[in-house]
Amino acid sequence: MAVLKSVVDPASPEFEANCRGMQSQLDEIDAVAQQVVLGGGEKALARHAKRGKLTARARIELLLDRDAPFLELAPFAGYGSDFAVGGSVVGGIGVVEGVECMIIANDPTVKGGASNPWSLRKTLRLQDVARENRLPVVSLVESGGAELQTQKDIFIPGGATFRNLTQLSAAGVPTVAIVFGNSTAGGAYLPGMSDYVVMIEERSKVFLAGPPLVKAATGEIADDESLGGAAMHARTSGLADFYAVDEPDAIRLGRGIVRRLNWRKRGPAPATTSPEPPRYPEEELLGIVPPDLKMPFDPREIIARIVDDSDFDEFKALYGTSLVTGWAQLHGYPIGILANARGVLFSEEAQKAAQFIQLANRSNTPLLFVHNTTGYMVGTQYEQAGIIKHGAMMINAVSNSTVPHLSLIVGNSYGAGHYGMCGRAYDPRFLFAWPSARSAVMGAAQLAEVVYTVSKASARSQGKPFDEDGAQQIRAYVEKQVESESLPLVLSGLIYDDGIIDPRDSRTVLGLSLSAIHSGQYEGADSFGVFRM
Numbered sequence: 010m011a012v013l014k015s016v017v018d019p020a021s022p023e024f025e026a027n028c029r030g031m032q033s034q035l036d037e038i039d040a041v042a043q044q045v046v047l048g049g050g051e052k053a054l055a056r057h058a059k060r061g062k063l064t065a066r067a068r069i070e071l072l073l074d075r076d077a078p079f080l081e082l083a084p085f086a087g088y089g090s091d092f093a094v095g096g097s098v099v100g101g102i103g104v105v106e107g108v109e110c111m112i113i114a115n116d117p118t119v120k121g122g123a124s125n126p127w128s129l130r131k132t133l134r135l136q137d138v139a140r141e142n143r144l145p146v147v148s149l150v151e152s153g154g155a156e157l158q159t160q161k162d163i164f165i166p167g168g169a170t171f172r173n174l175t176q177l178s179a180a181g182v183p184t185v186a187i188v189f190g191n192s193t194a195g196g197a198y199l200p201g202m203s204d205y206v207v208m209i210e211e212r213s214k215v216f217l218a219g220p221p222l223v224k225a226a227t228g229e230i231a232d233d234e235s236l237g238g239a240a241m242h243a244r245t246s247g248l249a250d251f252y253a254v255d256e257p258d259a260i261r262l263g264r265g266i267v268r269r270l271n272w273r274k275r276g277p278a279p280a281t282t283s284p285e286p287p288r289y290p291e292e293e294l295l296g297i298v299p300p301d302l303k304m305p306f307d308p309r310e311i312i313a314r315i316v317d318d319s320d321f322d323e324f325k326a327l328y329g330t331s332l333v334t335g336w337a338q339l340h341g342y343p344i345g346i347l348a349n350a351r352g353v354l355f356s357e358e359a360q361k362a363a364q365f366i367q368l369a370n371r372s373n374t375p376l377l378f379v380h381n382t383t384g385y386m387v388g389t390q391y392e393q394a395g396i397i398k399h400g401a402m403m404i405n406a407v408s409n410s411t412v413p414h415l416s417l418i419v420g421n422s423y424g425a426g427h428y429g430m431c432g433r434a435y436d437p438r439f440l441f442a443w444p445s446a447r448s449a450v451m452g453a454a455q456l457a458e459v460v461y462t463v464s465k466a467s468a469r470s471q472g473k474p475f476d477e478d479g480a481q482q483i484r485a486y487v488e489k490q491v492e493s494e495s496l497p498l499v500l501s502g503l504i505y506d507d508g509i510i511d512p513r514d515s516r517t518v519l520g521l522s523l524s525a526i527h528s529g530q531y532e533g534a535d536s537f538g539v540f541r542m
Contacts, residue, residue: 011322013313015289019296030300031512034444038509041498045084045095049118057118063256065099065114068149068189071260072112077104079112080521081508083134087127088502093119096127100135102144102525106268109525111139114149117190122152124196126162129170130504136173138507141438143529145183145272146174147263150199151190167195174202183270187263188213188239189256197237200248207262208239208249215242276527277373279341285318287516294512298381298445302420308333308348308379311419315339315516321346324365329357334365336374340520342527344415345369347430348379354426355386359399362429363540366406370533375413375526377519378431383452384424398541403429411534413438413526415519418446418497418506433505439522441515442497442506449495457488 018024048054048064057064063071073079079101086096097119103112113135115122124132139146155163174184186192186203192215200206200215208215216237223229223236235241242249251266253259297310313319316337323335333348347362354362369376385391385400407414407429414437422432427448431437451459461484468475493499497509510518 010318010320012288013309013319013321015293015310015313015319016307017289017293017296017310019293023299024293024296027296027299031295031298031443031445035511038444038498041085041088041094048095048097048116049093049120053118062117062189064118065116065149065151068256068260069099069103069112069114071257072105072147072149072263073103074105074107078517078521079103080518080525082138083131083501083504084508085498085501086131086504087125088498090127090502092125092127094502095119096131097122097125098128098131098135100131102138102521105147106264108267108270108272109144109528110267111135111144111146112149113146115152117151120153120156121191123154123156124152124163124167125156125159127504129163129167132170133166133173134504134507136170136177138438138525139182140173140177140180141529142525143180143182143275144525145267145270146177146185147267148184148186148199148203150186150188150192150196152193152196153191154194154196164195171195171198171202174199178202178204183267183272185263185266187259188215189259190214193217193219193237205251205266206242206249207251207253207259207266208242209253209256209259210239212256213239213242213249215248274528275530278527280338280343281317281341284338284341285320287314287316288319289314291513291516294515297512298419298443300445302381302445302447305351306381306420308350308381308419311379311515312337312346312348315519316344316346317341324368325361329355329359329361331355332358332362334361339377339516339523342520342523343372343374344523345374345376346379347376349381349420349426349430352381352383352421353386354382354384354400354403354429355391356394356396356399359385359396359403359429362403363406366403366410367537370410370412370535373412373531373533375415375523375531376410376431378414378416378437380416380418380422380427380430380432380446381420382423382426382430383421384426385429400425400429402540405538405540407431407435409534409537411532413531415522416440417515417519418442418448419512420445420447421452422446422448423451438526440506441508441510441518442501443512443515444497444509446497446500446506446509447495448500448505449491452491454488457484457491460484460487 081101100113184203185205186200187207243252251262321337331351416437
């Protein structure tokens with residue numbers, strides 16, 4: 010046992026300043042989160058309730074086991090766009106009848122649950138999580154279909170939604186659709202391609218074309234119920250497998266379906282079912298990362314507050330010290346951790362990481378990447394020492410590793426360092442960010458300086474006068490733009506992460522993610538691409 014020793018002083022001015030900075034960032038995130046919970050707004054919620062309908066979140070709450078956690082994913086999808094934050098979909102992982110499921114619920118208070126580009130992007134991400142981690146999918150359906158003015162952005166790629174459902178079914182992963190309202194046009198294929206379908210008396214409406222379109226296309230005059238009502242689908246078409254009398258009854262039937270799935274996890278069980286909690290308070294995670302990310306902090310202080318018993322066996326502790334690597338358990342699950350210590354990655358860190366990743370694959374151990382990096386080191390000395398080939402070695406190892414990866418961005422995540430630390434493009438099973446996270450091609454000040462220097466050199470090479478004042482204005486504008494684009498809310502809005510989390514929730518979120526991962530089997534890689542030595 011190697012218990013980490015903390016040197017954090019919660020009474021120090023530095024710690025208190027860090028806490029204030031983090032709390033300020035959390036307050037900003039929480040303000041947006043409250044908008045997400047309101048869905049289409051208070052008026053839309055009141056109108057929905059007047060119709061005797063439950064909200065998407067209330068439906069999820071009833072579906073889940075009592076007191077079971079719900080790991081919501083991509084809640085800020087669409088932030089900064091012209092669409093409601095959240096993508097008119099509520100989705101995440103929750104426990105139903107003891108089974109971890111992916112739950113995807115249309116939010117009918119946002120334009121009737123109609124799909125827009127962010128609805129699609131978020132839904133596809135949720136389906137990817139279900140596929141990668143072998144999670145049964147429960148869809149809570151109420152949507153009028155696509156927002157027609159956005160059809161060019163969603164019609165063609167949107168077909169993947171239905172393809173994914175059939176591929177999940179073919180892989181033996183159950184799919185359940187509970188239809189609470191409209192499921193029209195292409196959306197009719199969502200229940201049509203699910204393994205199990207529940208419909209509600211006088212509420213569910215499933216048809217390829219509603220009465221107005223049928224009349225326009227064929228001249229036939231039909232009513233909702235005969236064309237696509239629950240009774241018709243239960244008695245005549247056979248699309249409905251279960252017939253509910255109201256929403257609570259539909260949720261009861263849905264839970265019953267999951268109960269009868271005879272579902273079992275296939276991944277290895279936790280090494281212990283009664284893990285010891287960390288020896289340091291989770292509350293102290295608020296004071297680890299300084300508001301000024303140029304100031305260093307020790308990632309071991311984070312590790313000590315998220316892993317079981319704060320027990321961490323560090324690997325190559327005296328070599329490549331800008332990257333901390335080692336072995337631990339988290340909620341009983343064995344895990345390897347790579348955490349940036351001083352931001353910059355040198356050749357030694359890259360080689361150390363590549364070896365560590367290989368060892369994790371040999372022992373079938375999932376990996377957690379804790380990001381705070383400005384990228385790989387630049388300069389003549391480091392280029393001559395082989396930083397490109399060594400960075401490529403680390404990225405090669407990350408790219409070809411087949412054990413599950415988790416990523417947690419707590420500070421900077423810039424340049425190729427973002428790639429080497431398993432950023433979104435490298436398909437970690439889950440990627441979460443703290444409010445302190447920043448990510449871009451490089452730091453805002455550095456990028457603005459590059460733009461300034463290049464423009465000055467260009468003017469000189471062409472023999473043109475250089476407008477210093479104008480260039481400085483452009484530099485300030487570029488720096489401000491890049492800084493705003495690197496903020497976690499912006500990146501979360503683009504679904505470049507699976508959510509921004511309170512640092513104090515890190516252990517719980519990572520534990521829920523590891524539990525979901527172990528619904529399926531995995532095996533470490535036994536081969537990698539060619540390492541340039």
